[in-house]
Amino acid sequence: MLSRLPVIAITVGEPAGIGPEISLLAAWDLRSQIRPVLIGDAAYLAMLAQDLDKNIRLMAISQQALRNNGLPGCGRDQITVIDCPLAAHVVAGQLDPRNGRAVLATLDSAIECIQQGWCDAMVTAPLQKSTINDAGVAFTGHTEYLAQQTKTPxxxxxxxxxxxxxxxxxxxxxxxxxxxxxxxxxxxxxxxxxxxxxxxxxxxxxxxxxxxxxxxxxxxxxxxxxxxxxxxxxxxxxxxxxxxxxxxxxxxxxxxxxxxxxxxxxxxxxxxxxxxxxxxxxxxxxxxxxxxxxxxxxxxLPLIRTSVDHGTALDLAKLGTGLADAGSMKVAIRIAAEMVARQHAATNSATRHH
The missing domain is CATH 3.40.718.10 (Isopropylmalate Dehydrogenase)
Structure with a gap:
């Protein structure tokens, strides 16, 4: 087993959907079992957190600060947010292609976090493929994009x-x-x-x-x-x-x-x-x-990636906060953490046998 909590990078997905909400709720509920690192627009997540639960505490860091100093320490009752700023104001339930590239940047950031050893695995909230394509980037899905970015055939x-x-x-x-x-x-x-x-x-x-x-x-x-x-x-x-x-x-x-x-x-x-x-x-x-x-x-993949099994639920997001079910996101995070522990145990076992 890991001697510390597994560090899980969580990309919050399409900002106009339920992804940011379920990411916040699941990360906060599971903070005693993992160290969650949310990746998304820090200002938007802070505003959303206040609507959901005023006890949620976030600590934002920039991409540059992360690259200069690595992931900072964080208390159990605080969630680190890696800031990937959005280009346009979010209107719940309404897609905006101006934010497509920022959504994609969260995936790149999660990959970098794992490759640099700052995080152990990534969990992805749902995104809207059409928004990224409308932003001028050919995109067929998380699975294909992660394979491409990690050069996995x-x-x-x-x-x-x-x-x-x-x-x-x-x-x-x-x-x-x-x-x-x-x-x-x-x-x-x-x-x-x-x-x-x-x-x-x-x-x-x-x-x-x-x-x-x-x-x-x-x-x-x-x-x-x-x-x-x-x-x-x-x-x-x-x-x-x-x-x-x-x-x-x-x-x-x-x-x-x-x-x-x-x-x-x-x-x-x-x-x-x-x-x-x-x-x-x-x-x-x-x-x-x-x-x-x-x-x-x-x-x-040369990394652990799990995700929810549902979409962005734009219609639900449009009705307001507090309605989305974070159940699938919680299971995705727990399974990612279990996979991290098993992989770590397998690596340690192989090292001992050599």
Whole structure:
């Protein structure tokens, strides 16, 4: 375990949405378990904190001060804010492309914090992709941007939820493809890409989740997993050969299963992760099962990144503060902290054995 609290960088997301609110609430509630470092517009966050809870205390530092001196010390009842100033005044519920680049700057700052050793992991509040694109920056999502900025050739998007009264064990669903039009999915399912996805899932389940021998179930692409070729060839040509190859490499991988029957308790009770072929195939099930407490995790990065499983909720933000549920953000922060502890333990163990 870490000898100190894990330091978690939290990017507050789209300022006109619920991201800043849930970031503040979750950081304040979990301040005894982690050291939260919020990254966003310090003045706006201070104003919002006063509306939410007058006990919330923030300590702002500039990017330059951070680079000159590192992260300053901070008491348990105070949250550090790395100031990424916005270009325009925030109107709750109303997107403003003038703030798009400032939102992107929070991600760059979080990456820098981890690379410099100031923070142990990053948790991201939801942002609005259209705002960043309207600001003149091509942007498809957190997952792709973090891969690009860390020069990671391939990452895997996984959503997870903890066990609950409704769910006997944790559910983890990874995606072979992410933000693609449905007609582009079959062409994107290629042997090397799918095999690498399985390897990333296997390795991160071991190191970041502490699962010694992960069992991975794979969904087919087509109805009935292709029905022996009558409903599609992808299972025969790509998916099943990849599964066989992965098993030959020592991975415990099973499939391809028909997606309409795979997500049942009799299968899920034995699976540490399910690999779905496309976005809605896997995430519709997980979001239904998680009851709003799902967490988005990017596997394969040289850093730990988790996020909420919901969007910016502009309509809710427009109604005022105090209405947003920070539950998913709290789970995202807790899971990030657990991953930090496991990774630290694995690193220490490897050092001792050398």
């Amino acid at each position: 391939q990452v895997v998007m996984m959503l997870a939820c903890e066990a609950s009264a409704h769910l006997p064990q944790p559910l983890r669903v990874a995606l072979a493809t992410t933000h693609l039009p449905l007609r582009a999915v079959p062409d994107a399912i290629q042997f090397d890409h799918l095999l690498t996805s399985l390897q990333i899932i296997h390795d991160d389940l071991q190191v970041k989740f502490g699962i010694a021998k992960p069992k991975i179930y794979v969904a087919g692409l087509n109805p009935h997993a292709g029905e022996n070729g009558y409903l599609g060839q992808e299972e025969i040509d790509v998916i099943n050969p990849v599964i066989l190859h992965a098993r030959g490499l020592g991975m415990d991988v099973h499939g391809a299963f028909p997606a309409d029957t795979l997500f049942q308790q009799k299968y899920l009770k034995d699976a540490d992760c399910v690999l779905a072929m496309y976005h809605d195939q896997g995430l519709s099930v997980l979001k239904h099962a998680s009851f709003g407490l799902g967490v988005n995790i990017t596997l394969g």
